[in-house]
Amino acid sequence: MNRKIMINFIKDHILFTFALYCSSGLVMAFFWLQTGQQTEMMYPWLLVTFVYIIFMTIRLYRYMTFYHLIKNKKGRFDNGSINEGHLNEEQRMVIENIKKLEERSLAKVNKLESQNENKYRVISQMIHNMKTPTSVIDLMVQYSQNENTNAQEIIEKINKENQVINEHLDQALHYLRLDYFQHDFSIEETDLLQQLRELINLKKDQFIYNQVFPQWNISQEAVAVLTDKKWNKMMLDQIISNAIKYTALKSGERQISFQIKCEEDRVHLMIEDTGMGIPENDLKRVYEPFFTGENGRKIRNASGIGLYLCKNIAERMNHKIRISSKVHKGTKVTLTYLTKL
Known part of the structure; x- marks a missing residue:
């Protein structure tokens, strides 16, 4: 014994x-x-x-x-x-x-394994998405060796593909940072309209290139909301980029309007485009990772990760995001912010 x-x-x-x-x-x-x-x-x-x-x-x-x-x-x-x-x-x-x-412990292990599996799938798909623009750039470089090529045209195309790569890289970085979101955000009073103006100015070339025109239907000079400046900017950037991308595919009127509706303890920001619109069947799945739907097949650089990130960020900051759309008429994204705790 x-x-x-x-x-x-x-x-x-x-x-x-x-x-x-x-x-x-x-x-x-x-x-x-x-x-x-x-x-x-x-x-x-x-x-x-x-x-x-x-x-x-x-x-x-x-x-x-x-x-x-x-x-x-x-x-x-x-x-x-x-x-x-x-x-x-x-x-x-x-x-x-x-x-x-x-x-x-078993539940926690299963959850971590599921998260790692999803992360691997997401990162793999993002890397795969970046292979296409790099291949296009490679072809442009080979094509530029021809003496009869238009150098300015090639530079513009390479610059466009470079923007696509940067967009995918930004999405990958934002996705990875979601794991440490609770350590990397600070809710504070922020002027929502100032952030919108800054983003529209930054995207001025993108608006002009795609012949899409922003329409400012806001009478207020400033609107204060409770949010994290950095993450909210990323969310707005993604929504506006999507609006420009899918509105540019439509012929005729190409506008993106910005409206604000203020209530007692919350603010609703409406970003509405006159683009292609989202089919009703696709509308239910727009927040799924890598879901591009019928419209995504018409755009080579559609990643299907943007709205997934927006949904996750909005929920973690106690915001609400709603999307309504009609085919051939346009899409409306409504973001709801709190103004007081």
Whole structure:
């Protein structure tokens, strides 16, 4: 028998042994004082010791059973692998708590594995998306070696493909940062209109190149909302980029309008384009990663990750995002911000 187990067992029962013999001695002393007669002391002590040995033998057996059960455990505890008849109530409680910890750990491991699998799939697809513009640039470089080529035209095409690569890289970086979102955001009062103006100015060339015109239907000079400046800018940038991209495919009027609706404790920002619109069947799936839908097939650089990121960012910042659309009429994205906690 393992010496360490015996030492631990004795330590665990020293107090019980001391209490048993002390109480037995006090009872015998009480009767001796009450009767005033000398009585046989050895026989009661032997009876107490006999019962004590039987009791401690059973306790030791259960103690050893529990010890080996824990020490030699392989895999999870399940109802079929444990004979609870040899365990006392305290040991059963320990086993139950171990089972609960195992279930929580297993759920956490499964969640992490699922997240890693999704992350691998997302990053792989993003890298695959970047291969196309790099191949186009390579072809442009080869084509430029021809003396009759228009250098300015080639530079413009290479610049366009470079923008596509930068867009995919930004999306990849934002996706990776989502894991550390709680350590990388700060909700503060932000002027929403100032951010919008800055983004529209930054995208001025993109608006002009695609012949899409922003329409500012906002009378307020400033509107304060509670958000994180950096993440909100990324979300707005993605929504405006999508609006430009899909509006440019449509002939006729090409506009993106910006409207604000203020309520007591919240602000609604509406970004509405006159683009292709999203089919009703696709509208239900626009937030799924890599879902490009019918419209995405018409655009070579559609990644299908932008709105997925927007949805995740909006939820983590306690914002709401809603999309409504009609085919051939356009798409409307509504972002709802809180103005007070």
